[in-house]
Amino acid sequence: MLRLFFHDCLTNSCDASILISSMPFNFAERDADINLSLPRDAFDVIAHAKIVLELTCPKTVSCVNILVVATRDLSM
Structure with a gap:
């Protein structure tokens, strides 16, 4: 998750473009070749969280919000 966060947020801005x-x-x-080594299960975590959140509160939480909060929570 930290690597996804780094590749998405620290190189330009947090926009969830890596997803x-x-x-x-x-x-x-x-x-892109440089991103092929990113852990695919991290992408699955974001996708699953997005599905659950869309069912609970549609059109409220963005993928970049999920990426940032998941990274924070998983790194503590």
């Missing part, structure tokens, strides 16, 4: 998957006509940051 975006590539599409046929758009190569995403997540799939």
Whole structure:
């Protein structure tokens, strides 16, 4: 989670761009060579949290909020 946070927030700004998957006509940051070693289970944690939060409070919490809070909580 710390590595995801670093790659997303400390290099430019926190925008959750590291969580975006590539599409046929758009190569995403997540799939860049330097990011291929990022732990895929961390992506799953964010996706699962987003699903749960959307069911509880739709359109309220962003993926970047989840990334920041999860990193804080998991690093304590």
